[in-house]
Amino acid sequence: MSLLQRDRELIVANEFVKEFDFEETKEFVKNASKNLFTSHKFRTNPTKTLVQPRGGFPTYDKMFALYGEFQKVGVDIFPMTIDSNTRLNDYAHAQKMLKLSEDENTDLLNGYPLINHGYKKTRKMITHFDTPISLRHGTPDARLLVDMAIASGAFEIEGGPITYILPYSKNFPQDKAFLYWKHVERVTAEYSKLNEPINRESFGPLTATLVPPVITIVIQIAEMLLSLEEGVKSFSVSFAQTGSLNQDLVMGKVIRKSAKKYAEQIGCGDATINLVYHQWMGAFPRDKHKSDTLIDMGAMIAGMVGANKIITKTRAEAFGIPTKEENGQAVKNVKYILETLRGIPNFVDEEEEENLTRQVDEVFEAIFNDKADTLWRKIFNSIKNGIIDVPFSPHIINNNELITVRDDASNIRIYKKGKLPISEKSFKYEQSKLNLGANPNSVVNQIIKDIGVML
């Protein structure tokens, strides 16, 4: 038995796992309908922007009803958002809250507690709808969750050791996260040999607060490389609407090109790389009509970016978890825009593309030059020493010296670079776009304004 398999058997030997049959799961994946694979849907719809909302409810019945609504409005990829207790591996509390939710017919969890429901029951629902499912969570240690998700028929797994730690946690050990996610990549790669590949997706929005494009792209590609080097064959890089149309279009181009280049550089050029666009992830207006318009704008930009998938928001964003009807309405609007958006101009901004590509290369040069022996250790050291610095991360490992503000065209620019290893030329380019006056507090005022740019 391989070491990986021994680990997996130890992990499923958990008091909250009623049953787990590895052989039977293998057979299931081998014979599963192609319609369940996001990777297959991407491959057969190469020019389409597929639509995926967000959503997850505690009980099986509400989840089933949500998927019913999604099927009615023609959602391409269904989400399965996992509750926050499961994300922290607290299955006991999830169990208790699930029971209360069932008994009292209310929602006491902010997502679907997959471990407690088990894979056999969940698989019935997934195969019934015969539509790809994307697992959305935020789990530092997702080793059990991912085996359980794939056994259920969820063949797309979001997350990664950086994007699920730096925006979400204050002190989960970053090095442990790398090792736990290495396990996830290996499990994903194993299952990918049986049928169509399992798609992995990174979480590009990060803190959704003035993250400069270079940081987003570097982290997306870093997680992609960690995944591909373990044998994953289908990967989605992603980013969120920045607040500047220009920057969105430039990012779309640079992230695609750079991802391909670095995948080839480590000998993984055979993997499929997809692009996912998140609608605005920052603070939403409390006026629902404005929210609708913001969602429409995001849909149009996704079309212009040529994203393979868009992840939608709803008009309820400023208030809480949307109802299935609110979710359905947003999907209908987004689909209408994507279907009717025609005659997209061929946009080129050579100067911006060159600047961003150079910044990404400069940061990767520093990461690759780290003296550690493995890629994950190089990336880990780069986070520790501030080469990778995520604005507004709550994590104690984050350097917090990089400061960004918007320029007059709403592009996110680097005001203080901290230890970000970009060249004098790259930094000067950023500075040349800014015009902030002498008072140091004007920066703080500017940041406050820039965070609320969509309010």
Added chain:
Amino acid sequence: MKILKVVTGVVGNDIHVVANRLIDISLQSRGFEVFNLGVNTYLEEFIDAVIETDAKVLLISSLNGEAEGWCRELHKYKNHDKLKDVVFVIGGNLSVGEADVTKLIPQYKEYGFDLVFHQVDLMDGLEEIEQYVKKRFKL
């Protein structure tokens, strides 16, 4: 001018990091040396940090409104030799749901805070802290 040290952070189980980072940047630009303990910080950790760094200001913030439960025992710590001179400040959203400010502020002062800001504009609050501290320490 002597550089004053400030310990700051978000109290309790509160992960709201944005204002915390802004406070950090703004205090630095006002000339303070900042020790930022970040989000999810307990009162004991704040007190330890003040003693360890010899800070003259402790600025606790809260966004989720649960600060009261975490801070009502502040006065117990104030007898410590190293804390006698310290300015204690709290700000943010200081109640869960709507609150009567005329009652809320005296209540927090009773817990041992010198300055209390409930739903005050961030930059106005920091300006007032700067002026207060300058006067108090005759800078």
